[in-house]
Amino acid sequence: MIQFKNVTKIYPDGTKALSDISFNVGSGEFVFLVGASGAGKTTAVKLITKEIEPTQGGVSVNGRDITKLKKREIPHHRRGLGVVFQDFRLLPDKTIYENVAFAMEIVEARDRDIRRQVPGILAMVGLGSKADCFPDQLSGGEQQRASLARAIVNNPSVLLADEPTGNLDMETAMDIMKVINMINHRGTTVIMATHAGEIVNAMKKRVITFKKGVIISDREKGGYYNED
Amino acid sequence: MRIRTFRKLCRDAIQNISRNRVMSLASIIAVMSALFILGAILVLAFNLNHIAGGIESKIEITAFLDPSVDNPKAEAIVEELKRLDGVYEIEYISKEEGLAEWKRDLGDKGDLLDGYMGQANPLPDKLILNIENPEYVEDIIMKLDAMPRVDKVNYSKEVVDTIGRVANIIRTAGLIMVILLVILAMIIINNTIRMTVYSRRREINIMKYIGATDSYIRWPFILEGLILGLVAALFAGGLVFGGYILLLNKSGTMFGGSSLLNLFRLLPVEAVMYDIGLVFLLVGTGVGVIASALSVRKHLRV
Ligand SMILES: Nc1ncnc2c1ncn2[C@@H]1O[C@H](COP(=O)(O)OP(=O)(O)OP(=O)(O)O)[C@@H](O)[C@H]1O
Ligand SMILES: [Mg+2]
Numbered sequence: 001m002i003q004f005k006n007v008t009k010i011y012p013d014g015t016k017a018l019s020d021i022s023f024n025v026g027s028g029e030f031v032f033l034v035g036a037s038g039a040g041k042t043t044a045v046k047l048i049t050k051e052i053e054p055t056q057g058g059v060s061v062n063g064r065d066i067t068k069l070k071k072r073e074i075p076h077h078r079r080g081l082g083v084v085f086q087d088f089r090l091l092p093d094k095t096i097y098e099n100v101a102f103a104m105e106i107v108e109a110r111d112r113d114i115r116r117q118v119p120g121i122l123a124m125v126g127l128g129s130k131a132d133c134f135p136d137q138l139s140g141g142e143q144q145r146a147s148l149a150r151a152i153v154n155n156p157s158v159l160l161a162d163e164p165t166g167n168l169d170m171e172t173a174m175d176i177m178k179v180i181n182m183i184n185h186r187g188t189t190v191i192m193a194t195h196a197g198e199i200v201n202a203m204k205k206r207v208i209t210f211k212k213g214v215i216i217s218d219r220e221k222g223g224y225y226n227e228d
Numbered sequence: 229m230r231i232r233t234f235r236k237l238c239r240d241a242i243q244n245i246s247r248n249r250v251m252s253l254a255s256i257i258a259v260m261s262a263l264f265i266l267g268a269i270l271v272l273a274f275n276l277n278h279i280a281g282g283i284e285s286k287i288e289i290t291a292f293l294d295p296s297v298d299n300p301k302a303e304a305i306v307e308e309l310k311r312l313d314g315v316y317e318i319e320y321i322s323k324e325e326g327l328a329e330w331k332r333d334l335g336d337k338g339d340l341l342d343g344y345m346g347q348a349n350p351l352p353d354k355l356i357l358n359i360e361n362p363e364y365v366e367d368i369i370m371k372l373d374a375m376p377r378v379d380k381v382n383y384s385k386e387v388v389d390t391i392g393r394v395a396n397i398i399r400t401a402g403l404i405m406v407i408l409l410v411i412l413a414m415i416i417i418n419n420t421i422r423m424t425v426y427s428r429r430r431e432i433n434i435m436k437y438i439g440a441t442d443s444y445i446r447w448p449f450i451l452e453g454l455i456l457g458l459v460a461a462l463f464a465g466g467l468v469f470g471g472y473i474l475l476l477n478k479s480g481t482m483f484g485g486s487s488l489l490n491l492f493r494l495l496p497v498e499a500v501m502y503d504i505g506l507v508f509l510l511v512g513t514g515v516g517v518i519a520s521a522l523s524v525r526k527h528l529r530v
Contacts, residue, residue, distance in 0.1 A: 076439070093248060
């Protein structure tokens, strides 16, 4: 499904964010990427979304080496990924309904399908009654639910989440984790970068631990390791 | 692009304008002000050009015919001169008319001229040639001098040169003002649009990360630039023409029938309206669209 093969990323300013990283994530898996601040988690996520290019090595998604994608193929590649961030990134001038519908509009879905699917997805993440609100009228947890709804409305094979609970209190964070878990149970592969140890320990999923750009452990049903 | 996609892009553009009301209004006002100032300068420049033309048309050459020339021959000469380049009107004053005019000017003492009536009339026939433009003067003078039946030619080289110079200065000043203002308007419009796009750069970024193609992101902005530019151009046009009509009404009562002041009579609104309207539409929408496209492109590079 997702494969990192001897990936090294050196930023233009010389910072070595990842050095010679390799790992595989199978279809339908749920994987946490953990590690201290600056360990390289976000860098790994950005390599998958093709926001940045690896300095060395290869990244493939669904068996396709994405470092070889042409520039005009990037939008299509991103549509196969659902992405959520710590800061939600909803379009501020669109309602929650419109934000989710927008993700379908860009893939030129039919109006009929949009009208049918969007309310269903919003209900699924628990936002059925907030469809006509604007993002700034919602709490952080609700905004993250909306962002999750947008991420999965086109049925991506992978959900990438970079610190999705970073701005939320523990209780709200656990609610969001339930939604993400539900998404994973529908068959979507989930890759989530976080340093929320409590959440990682509670979920009992595969955990890949980064430290200063290298993988120091990769365990099934692992826990969160601060500094080994 | 599918039709339903295009409809969505238009809807997005209109929605963006109405949901960013303050920003949209500010942009419209900024673009409108720029166009308004440009329009005012254009009106001024058109009128200056008109005045320059008016001044030039004041150039006259006076020619006196040989006394032996009789009336039919004089008329043949007038016809010949009319065919010269740059001559737009010839006033023919026969010696009889000249004498009558002189007599009228003397008033009470007109009787003094009674002895010169008829055969004794000492005056030559006179032709006043109105010349379109100082450029033609030299040629016409040369041709007149070469004509055997033309006796004497009067014109002031200095006056002709001065008129030409003044007209050119007026025209050049108008042109320079227009060019400067067009550039200024373009800069203002470009900056305004860039600011509205800049304020939404985050949105552009988000759209990219959920997989929107560059053109899908770009179109609503381009349509927005078009709509904002169009609305601003319409309002600016309304202001400029409304203001100009008011000015015309005021100035119409100011200059009576005086012919010198007639020179400075303003052009009618129809004479300036279409050109200025066209400039507004081109500058407003053209710069709006181009500025939108360029500034979105800058933020798309992620
Ligand atoms: N655009 C960039 N240019 C230069 N260096 C960068 C850039 N982005 C990240 N880095 C550096 O790369 C390293 C890894 O950063 P990364 O954002 O991947 O860490 P992270 O594990 O996501 O940290 P956090 O938990 O704080 O989000 C850090 O040292 C960081 O300073
Ligand atoms: Mg990070």
